[in-house]
Amino acid sequence: MRYTALCAPAIVSMVLAANGHAETLIVNSYGGPYETIIRERIIEPFEARFGIKVIYDAVGSASQDYAKIKATNGRPGFDVVVMTASQSLEGCKEGLLEEFSPEEVPNLEHLSSVIAGVAGPCGAVHEVQYLSLLYRTDKLAERPNSWNALLDDGLKGKIILPTFQNVMAAYLMEIFSVAHGGDLLENIDPGFAAMAKLAGQSIGFEQSSSVMETYLKGGDVWAMPFWNGRAQLLVDSGLPVDYVLPKEGSIPLVATLNVPKHAANRDAALKFVNFFLEKSSQEAWVTGYKVGSGRIDIEVPADIRAKQITTEADLKALLLPDLAAVATRLSAWGERWERDVVAAAK
Amino acid sequence: MNRLLTYLFRTALAAILAFITLPLVVVVAASFSPTSAVTFLPSEWTLQWYAALWDSRWLDPFLLSVELAVIVSLASGLLGVLGAYSVAYAKCPGHTAIMALLLSPMSVPQIVKGVAVVLFLSSIGLYDLLGTPGLVMAHIILTLPYVVRMAATAMFGFDKRLDRAARILGASVTQRIRYVLLPLIRSGLFSGMTFAFIISFNNIPLSVFLVRPGQTTLPITVINHLEYSLDPVLAAVNVASLLFILGAIILFEKIGGFSAQFHGGSK
Amino acid sequence: MAVIICSTPTKPLRAVVPVKGLLPLIAPSLVLVLFFAIPMGMMIGISFQSQTEGSPTLASYSRFFSNDLVLAGLARTVVMSGLVALCVTVLAYPLAYYLARATSRWRTVIFALAIAPELAGVVLRTYGWLIILEDRGFINSALIWTGLITEPLPLSKNLFGVVVGLTHVILPFGVLSLLTSLQGINPNLEKSAQILGASRLAVIRHIILPLSVPGIVSSFLIGFTMAASAYATPALLGGAGFKVMATMVYEQVLFYLDWPFAAVMANVLLILMLAAGFIGSRLESRLHQKLHL
Numbered sequence: 001m002r003y004t005a006l007c008a009p010a011i012v013s014m015v016l017a018a019n020g021h022a023e024t025l026i027v028n029s030y031g032g033p034y035e036t037i038i039r040e041r042i043i044e045p046f047e048a049r050f051g052i053k054v055i056y057d058a059v060g061s062a063s064q065d066y067a068k069i070k071a072t073n074g075r076p077g078f079d080v081v082v083m084t085a086s087q088s089l090e091g092c093k094e095g096l097l098e099e100f101s102p103e104e105v106p107n108l109e110h111l112s113s114v115i116a117g118v119a120g121p122c123g124a125v126h127e128v129q130y131l132s133l134l135y136r137t138d139k140l141a142e143r144p145n146s147w148n149a150l151l152d153d154g155l156k157g158k159i160i161l162p163t164f165q166n167v168m169a170a171y172l173m174e175i176f177s178v179a180h181g182g183d184l185l186e187n188i189d190p191g192f193a194a195m196a197k198l199a200g201q202s203i204g205f206e207q208s209s210s211v212m213e214t215y216l217k218g219g220d221v222w223a224m225p226f227w228n229g230r231a232q233l234l235v236d237s238g239l240p241v242d243y244v245l246p247k248e249g250s251i252p253l254v255a256t257l258n259v260p261k262h263a264a265n266r267d268a269a270l271k272f273v274n275f276f277l278e279k280s281s282q283e284a285w286v287t288g289y290k291v292g293s294g295r296i297d298i299e300v301p302a303d304i305r306a307k308q309i310t311t312e313a314d315l316k317a318l319l320l321p322d323l324a325a326v327a328t329r330l331s332a333w334g335e336r337w338e339r340d341v342v343a344a345a346k
Numbered sequence: 347m348n349r350l351l352t353y354l355f356r357t358a359l360a361a362i363l364a365f366i367t368l369p370l371v372v373v374v375a376a377s378f379s380p381t382s383a384v385t386f387l388p389s390e391w392t393l394q395w396y397a398a399l400w401d402s403r404w405l406d407p408f409l410l411s412v413e414l415a416v417i418v419s420l421a422s423g424l425l426g427v428l429g430a431y432s433v434a435y436a437k438c439p440g441h442t443a444i445m446a447l448l449l450s451p452m453s454v455p456q457i458v459k460g461v462a463v464v465l466f467l468s469s470i471g472l473y474d475l476l477g478t479p480g481l482v483m484a485h486i487i488l489t490l491p492y493v494v495r496m497a498a499t500a501m502f503g504f505d506k507r508l509d510r511a512a513r514i515l516g517a518s519v520t521q522r523i524r525y526v527l528l529p530l531i532r533s534g535l536f537s538g539m540t541f542a543f544i545i546s547f548n549n550i551p552l553s554v555f556l557v558r559p560g561q562t563t564l565p566i567t568v569i570n571h572l573e574y575s576l577d578p579v580l581a582a583v584n585v586a587s588l589l590f591i592l593g594a595i596i597l598f599e600k601i602g603g604f605s606a607q608f609h610g611g612s613k
Numbered sequence: 614m615a616v617i618i619c620s621t622p623t624k625p626l627r628a629v630v631p632v633k634g635l636l637p638l639i640a641p642s643l644v645l646v647l648f649f650a651i652p653m654g655m656m657i658g659i660s661f662q663s664q665t666e667g668s669p670t671l672a673s674y675s676r677f678f679s680n681d682l683v684l685a686g687l688a689r690t691v692v693m694s695g696l697v698a699l700c701v702t703v704l705a706y707p708l709a710y711y712l713a714r715a716t717s718r719w720r721t722v723i724f725a726l727a728i729a730p731e732l733a734g735v736v737l738r739t740y741g742w743l744i745i746l747e748d749r750g751f752i753n754s755a756l757i758w759t760g761l762i763t764e765p766l767p768l769s770k771n772l773f774g775v776v777v778g779l780t781h782v783i784l785p786f787g788v789l790s791l792l793t794s795l796q797g798i799n800p801n802l803e804k805s806a807q808i809l810g811a812s813r814l815a816v817i818r819h820i821i822l823p824l825s826v827p828g829i830v831s832s833f834l835i836g837f838t839m840a841a842s843a844y845a846t847p848a849l850l851g852g853a854g855f856k857v858m859a860t861m862v863y864e865q866v867l868f869y870l871d872w873p874f875a876a877v878m879a880n881v882l883l884i885l886m887l888a889a890g891f892i893g894s895r896l897e898s899r900l901h902q903k904l905h906l
Binding site: 348351355358365367370376384425426428429431433441442446447449450453455456458463466469486487492496502530534544547548550565568572580581584585587588 | 635636637638640641642644645647648649651652653655656704707708711723725726727728729730731732733734735736737738739740741742744745781784785786789790792793794796797812813814827828831834835838839841842844845858859862863866867872875876879882883885886887890891894895897898
């Protein structure tokens, strides 16, 4: 049984042959609680409807997946991958990702044009989260409603920030920039000034969201920026935490489904993308994983609508930076972050 | 004076061993803790995370990792001895430069090696090798330098007159390899293969680019889980796999005097 | 490349087993060329690529050598790796010496203890160190509780934390390196010296230390290179202000997607290490010739 290492390809092809002509599809996404929900809400219904067998591949983060697509020139071994709008744009530009057409993925037409435009022609937006202000309900006397609450004296040494290589950091800087009189791209001095002040409040910087979480769980941190989908997971786990979309607004995390240019099972991949964007799938995903959607015609319970991006008005209230322009500035911003923000933390 | 030295030596040993085991204590405590907050109160401890391990989502990756580590350490053991022989034993001209080249893969950050191997295999169209065969080769590249270095270290200390004596006394080539050369590199080879096993067993940065869906190694499975939560189950995975491998070593020891065989050196 | 240099063994008597010195080198060289040299050659090619134009350029190289943040990272890498190599070698030596000489039942136990932590995975052990070293970690809590200090000592998110974490990860490799070398020393040498009246210290200084030079060089070299290419430990224990080359390379590959720049960093690191390795080997041969035969 354990001879797989040396003759894996042979065995895989034998297994495929033995199963007759059953179509397969390799979907790359995340592990942990995410995997449980996506299997139940999306993958199993998809398999039942199309008779296509889905192999679930939880290996790698979105950026590692993108690197793999780039290194293999669009033939990474998976057919569908969950990444973000930034990677969709970059991959489209480099010709590494399939461009979706309305004929092959009809449900794209149902996405709000506001959000579909953000991801470009190679990314199918299947989920929208926003950067929220996550806080401990047992430590903060009142519910914060402004990002400036993070700058309060009462939170000195009680917040934590992402490192710049976690895209939350750049977005937070841009949000503060807009809130303090700057803009999303050119005039970002107010944003960096605010981040430097914030760094003085912070106990440090962490790259990984799960490490940031442990500080909040342990009570060392009382408030921090966090993607609201994961914030909701924490709320549901019974921790005394809650999150808000502050009044200055927020930048979304636009999650996309992508198909690498030379995917082995292209047709099944397009079917999967289309299936995920269907109204019933989007409703199942929004209520299951508790995130927002780019489809504004979905029907969801009021409590979910209250906290998630589900309407045209919600989408329009978001700050939407030009992600292609952000990509060209990331490197310079990263250096400035080292000099202005990290240095201010000492 | 000598007694003082012995005393100092023992204290130093104890301190070093404490340093080695300290973080392990935290990992073990974490594996028994009911939540991700590590607790050191045995009354709160639970075995639930260990019970969760008897599941193919952890077992299959573990078995693949062990299998991979065994194949990699055997292969790089063989290749490493060949390389070390030329450099450290036969001392062919330019041996210092060759040694530096043989060791060079150590000096490249693993993510670069990973990207480079994938780029190379893709550019010549060998997509089928991406996956476990590529993983084996990439791990061999990763571990080969250590085996070469270890085998060479063993050979440096060797008195070549022993072999000359054997030859003069009429020993055949196979006899000389078997009775002179192999015993001499035994401990170096063992060290090098231990290196190779550990490095392959733990590898994340290269594996992440080369594992195939449904055939992931243990550290990759752990890191995928880690992305979402710092569960105690991860600590349990690591403690259990450590115990398993330790158990295997002790079993070998009982059967064949494993470490005496390899490390008997100077008894 | 290596094969050509090796074509004429100058001292045939030194090659004992009558296989020419270069012959065994073929197999490892082939593997190395196919799966390392050619792929790395491609990375070297990439380092001359430009994000925007088609023609080869030195832009990424000049960016490397003119950027103070990157150069500071390079310096930090060298300092950190040197310290780690030193700590590893110093701590591994007594342990390796014990393992090489002991005959008691404890030997296996201690050997297992020295190697086993390595099998518990690097990432989780590093989290373990974080729990021990951070401001509210065990050490600081204990020290504050006893009243020895009032403010937590800065044990993590700095050079100290990284050196501790990396030393821990690499120590077993140092032990194995030194063990290999120490086992090659004939214990009768020590015994005869002692019988002839040499003190323990003299035995250590004049016999054991000189004869274990190859092991010391191995341990130092392996410690240095492993530390310089480590990613997870500096990232977790060093904090945002502690960037080393390996962390920067990761960021360029995965986050900034600037592969030419990542390739430049990797190449500079490789050249630096090749030079260090070459010097190490030269030093070793020289010392060895001086001390041995």
